[in-house]
Amino acid sequence: MNWLQLAQEVIDGKVITNEDARSILNCDDDDLLPLINGAYHIRKHYYGKKVKLNMIINAKSGYCPEDCGYCSQSSKSTAEIEKYPFLSKEEILEGAKRAFENKVGTYCIVASGRGPTRKDVGVVSEAVEEIKEKYGLKVCACLGLLKEEQAAQLKEAGVDRYNHNLNTSEKHHSYITTSHTYEDRVNTVEIVKKHGISPCSGAIIGMKETKEDVIEIARALHQLDADSIPVNFLHAIEGTKLEGVHDLNPRYCLKVLALFRYINPTKEIRISGGREVNLGSLQPLGLYIANSIFLGNYLTTEGQEENQDHKMLEDLGFEIELMPKQEEVFSCH
Numbered sequence: 455m456n457w458l459q460l461a462q463e464v465i466d467g468k469v470i471t472n473e474d475a476r477s478i479l480n481c482d483d484d485d486l487l488p489l490i491n492g493a494y495h496i497r498k499h500y501y502g503k504k505v506k507l508n509m510i511i512n513a514k515s516g517y518c519p520e521d522c523g524y525c526s527q528s529s530k531s532t533a534e535i536e537k538y539p540f541l542s543k544e545e546i547l548e549g550a551k552r553a554f555e556n557k558v559g560t561y562c563i564v565a566s567g568r569g570p571t572r573k574d575v576g577v578v579s580e581a582v583e584e585i586k587e588k589y590g591l592k593v594c595a596c597l598g599l600l601k602e603e604q605a606a607q608l609k610e611a612g613v614d615r616y617n618h619n620l621n622t623s624e625k626h627h628s629y630i631t632t633s634h635t636y637e638d639r640v641n642t643v644e645i646v647k648k649h650g651i652s653p654c655s656g657a658i659i660g661m662k663e664t665k666e667d668v669i670e671i672a673r674a675l676h677q678l679d680a681d682s683i684p685v686n687f688l689h690a691i692e693g694t695k696l697e698g699v700h701d702l703n704p705r706y707c708l709k710v711l712a713l714f715r716y717i718n719p720t721k722e723i724r725i726s727g728g729r730e731v732n733l734g735s736l737q738p739l740g741l742y743i744a745n746s747i748f749l750g751n752y753l754t755t756e757g758q759e760e761n762q763d764h765k766m767l768e769d770l771g772f773e774i775e776l777m778p779k780q781e782e783v784f785s786c787h
């Protein structure tokens with residue numbers, strides 16, 4: 455396969471066929487660098503050498519009645535994690551300060567649970583108004599299944615983006631979760647879009663899905679028109695239903711990222727949870743495909759040190775995308 459040619463066709467508007475998609479996932483390891491080069495051709499066309507940084511605050515941890523098989527915060531999980539109720543506005547603001555100082559453009563306020571209460575939405579809304587004023591960061595909220603009026607309130611408060619992942623294919627969904635449906639997830643993304651909030655929706659790879667499922671997820675996200683696509687690689691946590699599942703290797707993860715780029719050429723593709731564990735020493739190669747990463751820790755697992763990520767980006771010669779208030783502080787140095 456001439457990957458560069460396929461990449462150019464994608465830029466020119468081609469939607470890759472299922473056969474192309476299978477060729478990407480089954481690409482021989484010897485052909486991996488040309489595949490990445492093709493994906494980089496697309497990434498460069500739309501994003502140059504820019505990298506978007508995101509940082510998560512886990513605003514509420516544990517106590518979730520849902521049964522997502524990958525999640526340590528589910529009440530079905532016996533994983534030993536720190537559990538706490540919704541953080542205060544002040545604590546959320548402290549996290550935003552840290553994000554600002556680390557050149558992170560998008561601050562992600564994430565909470566466990568099926569969906570937010572009125573009070574949760576109130577705290578997030580107040581925090582977002584102050585974050586915007588003080589730090590000028592983009593804010594992404596991830597609070598579970600959302601109702602129309604909650605979406606309207608978050609939009610009003612200034613929330614830029616809302617994350618709700620499809621996680622896996624429609625077919626595979628009930629293997630992962632039974633307490634809500636795939637349609638519930640799609641529905642929340644549609645509500646978010648309807649209220650003018652930018653939709654962020656992604657996948658978790660490595661949950662016993664087939665390659666056909668992976669192709670389906672990438673296509674479903676294309677259809678949903680998600681602006682931002684986090685691609686997580688399962689970091690199986692002891693005590694969760696998926697404990698002991700370690701089906702991924704770094705080369706396959708790169709092929710998955712390439713697939714997402716060829717199917718969603720113009721979108722922000724973020725290497726998300728499980729990056730360090732699954733891509734290992736090949737992490738930098740992922741950034742020739744994806745244009746976004748999380749800095750710092752994930753929800754209940756640790757990421758690598760922020761300065762290691764900054765160093766990786768510097769070594770790659772990539773440029774962090776700053777928000778205007780950050781430009782004022784950092785660009786003169």
Ligand code: SF4
Nearest residue numbers: 518522525528566567
């Ligand atoms: S992923 Fe979210 S909804 Fe599912 S169990 Fe974890 S916290 Fe609950």
